[in-house]
Amino acid sequence: MSDIKKVVLAYSGGLDTSVILKWLQVTYGCEVVTFTADLGQGEELEPARRKASGMGVPDKNIYIDDLREEFVSDFVFPMMRANARYEGDYLLGTSIARPLISKRLIEIAQETGADAIAHGATGKGNDQVRFELSAYALNPDIRIIAPWREWDLTSRSALIGWAEKHQIEVPKDKRGESPFSTDANLLHTSSEGKVLEDPWEETPDYVYSRTANPEDAPDEAEYITIDFERGDGTGLNGEGMSPAILLTALNDLGRKHGIGRLDLVEGRFVGMKSRGMYETPGGEIYARAHRGIEQITLDRGAAHLKDELMPRYAEMIYNGFWFSPEREMLQAAIDHSQAKVSGTVRLKLYKGSVSVVGRKSPNSLYSERHVTFEDDQGAYDQRDAEGFIKLNALRLRLLAQRDRA
Numbered sequence: 442m443s444d445i446k447k448v449v450l451a452y453s454g455g456l457d458t459s460v461i462l463k464w465l466q467v468t469y470g471c472e473v474v475t476f477t478a479d480l481g482q483g484e485e486l487e488p489a490r491r492k493a494s495g496m497g498v499p500d501k502n503i504y505i506d507d508l509r510e511e512f513v514s515d516f517v518f519p520m521m522r523a524n525a526r527y528e529g530d531y532l533l534g535t536s537i538a539r540p541l542i543s544k545r546l547i548e549i550a551q552e553t554g555a556d557a558i559a560h561g562a563t564g565k566g567n568d569q570v571r572f573e574l575s576a577y578a579l580n581p582d583i584r585i586i587a588p589w590r591e592w593d594l595t596s597r598s599a600l601i602g603w604a605e606k607h608q609i610e611v612p613k614d615k616r617g618e619s620p621f622s623t624d625a626n627l628l629h630t631s632s633e634g635k636v637l638e639d640p641w642e643e644t645p646d647y648v649y650s651r652t653a654n655p656e657d658a659p660d661e662a663e664y665i666t667i668d669f670e671r672g673d674g675t676g677l678n679g680e681g682m683s684p685a686i687l688l689t690a691l692n693d694l695g696r697k698h699g700i701g702r703l704d705l706v707e708g709r710f711v712g713m714k715s716r717g718m719y720e721t722p723g724g725e726i727y728a729r730a731h732r733g734i735e736q737i738t739l740d741r742g743a744a745h746l747k748d749e750l751m752p753r754y755a756e757m758i759y760n761g762f763w764f765s766p767e768r769e770m771l772q773a774a775i776d777h778s779q780a781k782v783s784g785t786v787r788l789k790l791y792k793g794s795v796s797v798v799g800r801k802s803p804n805s806l807y808s809e810r811h812v813t814f815e816d817d818q819g820a821y822d823q824r825d826a827e828g829f830i831k832l833n834a835l836r837l838r839l840l841a842q843r844d845r846a
Contacts, residue, residue, distance in 0.1 A: 627689065658793065
C-alpha cells in the first residue's frame with residue numbers, strides 16, 4: 442500500500458491513536474484525516490482536535506461529529522426491537538457502535554478523496570473484524586490499515602517509548618501499569634484487561650464508572666413509565682423525548698439505582714474467551730420495558746419466533762455483520778412485528794434491579810374476560826379444551842401403545 446496518499450483515521454485523541462497518527466505520517470508518508478465520533482461517551486472531544494492539530498493535521502482534515510441521535514435511532518433502537526442479547530446477557534454496547542463509526546469513516550474517505558481508512562483495534566479483539574467487515578460492505582475497494590497488525594510495538598512500554606521518541610505527549614496516568622481498559626458510548630461502558638483477567642476474582646468497585654453500587658442506591662424504589670410507538674421508545678413519564686435524550690435520561694436513572702451491571706465471560710468471534718465488565722444502565726431499563734410492551738401486544742407465535750431468531754441476530758451484530766443481507770432480512774421481519782407494539786410500560790427501579798410492574802396499550806391482546814377466574818359470561822367454553830387436548834395427545838398415545846406392546 443505504498444501508493445497511499447491520504448488516510449482517514451478513527452481518532453480518539455488518546456495515546457494509542459495519537460501514536461497511530463504519527464506512525465501513519467512516518468511509515469506511509471501520507472496525509473492523515475482524523476475522525477472523532479461523539480457517541481455520548483461523556484468526554485470532552487475538543488482536546489482531540491487540539492492534539493490532532495498539534496501533530497500537523499490541518500483544521501480541514503479534523504472531523505468531530507455528533508452522532509448521538511443517529512446512533513440511538515438508527516442502530517440502538519433497531520437492535521432493541523429484536524431484544525438482542527449476545528450469549529443471553531450482553532446488550533452489545535460496543536458492538537453496535539462500530540458499524541456507525543465505519544459508515545462515517547467511509548463517508549469521510551469519499552468526501553476527502555482518501556485512499557484508505559485506519560483504526561486502532563488490536564489483532565486479538567472483535568473490533569478489528571467489526572470495523573473492517575462494515576467498511577468493506579460499504580466500499581468493497583477501500584484499503585484498510587490496522588497498525589496493531591503491522592508494527593512491532595508489542596508492549597505498552599514500547600508504545601510509550603515510541604511516543605516519547607516522536608514528541609507525543611504521554612499522560613501521567615498512562616506511564617504506570619493500566620489496571621484495565623475502557624470503551625464508552627451513550628449505551629454502555631465496557632472494561633476489560635488487567636484486574637479483570639482472572640474470571641474468579643470479583644470486579645473491584647473502582648472499575649464501575651456509570652452506576653452507583655446497588656448496596657448504596659436509594660432505599661426507596663422509584664417508579665417510572667416509558668411510552669412506545671411501533672416498538673421504539675418515545676417518552677419518559679409522559680414527556681416526549683428524542684431517542685438520544687430518552688436514553689440519556691434513562692442512564693441517569695440507572696446510575697442512581699445501580700442498574701445495568703454485568704460481569705461476563707464471552708466467546709469472542711476470533712476464538713478466545715474474554716472477561717469483561719459492562720455497565721448499561723439506561724439500556725437495561727429500556728430493554729426490560731420493551732419486552733414488557735411486547736408481552737401484551739405481540740401474538741404468541743410472533744413473539745416466540747422472535748425469541749428463536751434473537752440469538753442469531755445478536756451474533757450477527759457481535760461478529761460485525763450489521764451491513765449484511767442476513768441481518769437486513771431479519772431486521773425487516775423484526776420491524777414488521779413491531780407495527781402494533783405501542784403503549785406504556787410502568788417500571789420499578791430499586792437497588793440494581795428493574796422490574797416491569799404495569800403495561801397498557803390500545804393494541805393489547807390481553808383479554809380479562811377470557812382469563813378471569815370469575816364468570817366469563819360465555820367468552821370461553823371450557824368444554825372445548827377436551828378435544829384440543831385429545832388431538833394434541835393423539836401422537837403421544839399412539840407412541841405409548843406401540844412401545845407398550
